[in-house]
Amino acid sequence: MEGSKIPSGDGEEGWSSSMPNRRLTGANMASIISNAVVDFSLGVYKLSAVGGENLFMSPSSVYAVMAMIQAGAGAATLEQMTAALKLTGHNRKTQLQLLKEFNTAMMAGSRDVILTTANKLYPNADRKVVEEYIKVLSESFKSEITPMAFSTKPEECRKEINDWVEKQTNKKIKDVLPDGSITSQTGMVVVNAIYFKGExxxxxxxxxxxxxxxxxxxxxxxxxxxxxxxxxxxxxxxxxxxxxxxxxxxxxxxxxxxxxxxxxxxxxxxxxxxxxxxxxxxxxxxxxxxxxxxxxxxxxKMETQLTLKETLQKLGMVDLFNMAKADLSGIGEQLFVSEVYHKAFVAVDENGTEAAAATAAIMLLGCxxxxxxxxxxxxxxxxxxxxxxxxxxxxxxxxxxxx
Structure with missing residues (x-):
């Protein structure tokens, strides 16, 4: 988008410009982002755990997707997302440092169990994405970026995204994007997939x-x-x-x-x-x-599929889902989020646990x-x-x- 960029932080509208970019040690950063993710996770879980049904989800996966979107938000949309992600009080540079720390830790894996996570951005091939946003996602979130022909082949695109998620989760998460979720008006899909297997x-x-x-x-x-x-x-x-x-x-x-x-x-x-x-x-x-x-x-053993738009709105992310109010100008023109899909699987037996989850946010035009x-x-x-x-x-x- 010509002339647009992601707000740089100090002095820019929508960011805590009055807050200094304090030097944080590795330990401080780890503690801050840990507290933020736990608070967000409990908030999402409490709003989802209603009624008398089983539930399984990965709030960390949801956090990763919303953090990737927040990196391109502006104005009130940014403030609301920052508050919901529990990052208020830190300017842009510090926020990206914290999110990079979290994402790096999530992607580090483990020597003794199988733990993998991956991020991916699917922009509409017909729309220009802000170059700086692509750089941020690549550097801070290690996100792959694959342009998609949403305008002409929405169903084929949906299947391709679902296939990627299925591969990343050892075939445990299938059809995270349900029928009809991708249309010719889809501007972008942001996805996180996580898989765990441990004895x-x-x-x-x-x-x-x-x-x-x-x-x-x-x-x-x-x-x-x-x-x-x-x-x-x-x-x-x-x-x-x-x-x-x-x-x-x-x-x-x-x-x-x-x-x-x-x-x-x-x-x-x-x-x-x-x-x-x-x-x-x-x-x-x-x-x-x-x-x-x-x-x-x-x-x-259980499998849960959720739509999280209402949950995230209750956490304060209101403008993000409003076509008239959403400011995602740091990503591209006239974008808003229509829905956030989440699907998770878990199996527990005598040997251990196998679990997987995926989160996809769809942005539309408009001792x-x-x-x-x-x-x-x-x-x-x-x-x-x-x-x-x-x-x-x-x-x-x-x-x-x-x-």
Whole structure:
């Protein structure tokens, strides 16, 4: 777009021009972006965890996509996105440093489990994209850029994007973009895909798995395949404030683990979810101790597909979805976001966990030695996270109402 550019930061409209670009150490940057992603993740999850249904999602994937769009936003659109992404108080240069730090950590992978993530920008081949925006996405987000013939071949483009996502997620996420989501008016699609597969550090013995009652509610029960294992050095805790038990089950290498939150009451999950904050989470994780724990965990598999426009609007990103108000001039002319699609998959068994997710935003024109045995019996609805201990963020969050 001739003459347009991404706001440079200091003194530019829409950015916190009064805020100095403070020098941040690596540790400070890691802490700031970790806090931002956790706060955003819990916000998205709470708005999505409604009703009595299972849920699984990757707020980190959603954050990555919205961060890529925020990099080209301006005016009120930028301010709203910055606030929702929990980056208010930092100028443009610092924000990009923080987002680059997060993206680099996400893409670093792991030696002991399979963890991959990828970003991709699909602009309309008929429309000019601001060169500086392309540079930012390439440098800060390591995003590939592939122009697409949305104007003439929308369905073929939709299939090509879905094929890319399916490949990135080991064929676990199919058709993240549903029928009709791409039209000749599509100006751009921004995508993040994440895939995880890890084996438990202490595996469950398959012969110990038995049919056991699981109580979706106080008045109902179903039979599930319940895994059982005595784990000698599991991180275990109880929160009186949250009225729940907490168990951390590490995967091989112990850089990533599953954190389970089991309410004391059969129907206590909703209260727990809505009350949980980053501060509670940090306290719970820090205060968990190595214990010998008899762990009972149901095998489960689920797939969730979400549209997140309404959720993101409730978090404050209002103008972004309004054709008349959206300012994405740092990306290209007359763009706004029509919808954000998210799809996630998880399978948990005796060996470990396999999980994948993809997010696509479509823009339109216009230890102590244990001496006791604790019990963690997940026989009623619980919440869980696949937690990256290195960057202290949840890669995935879910709830099991009925395995």
């Amino acid at each position: 438990w550090a202490d595996k469950f013995e398959p012969r110990s798995t038995t049919k056991t009652d699981f109580h979706p509610s106080a008045s109902s029960k179903v039979q599930v395949d319940m895994m059982k294992e005595r784990m000698d050095y599991a991180k275990y805790g109880e929160s009186k404030e949250m009225k729940c038990k907490v168990l951390q089950l590490p995967y091989q290498g112990k850089e990533i683990g599953m954190v389970l939150f089991l309410p004391h009451e059969v129907e206590g999950l909703s209260k727990l979810e809505q009350a949980l904050t980053r501060e509670h989470l940090e306290k719970i994780l820090a205060e968990s101790k190595s214990e010998t724990v008899d762990v009972y965990l149901p095998k489960f 102590m030695i244990p001496n006791r045995v604790m019990e963690f019996k997940a026989d009623h609805p619980f919440m869980f996270m696949i937690w990256d201990y290195r960057i202290r963020v949840p890669l995935f969050i879910g709830r099991v109402i009925q395995p």
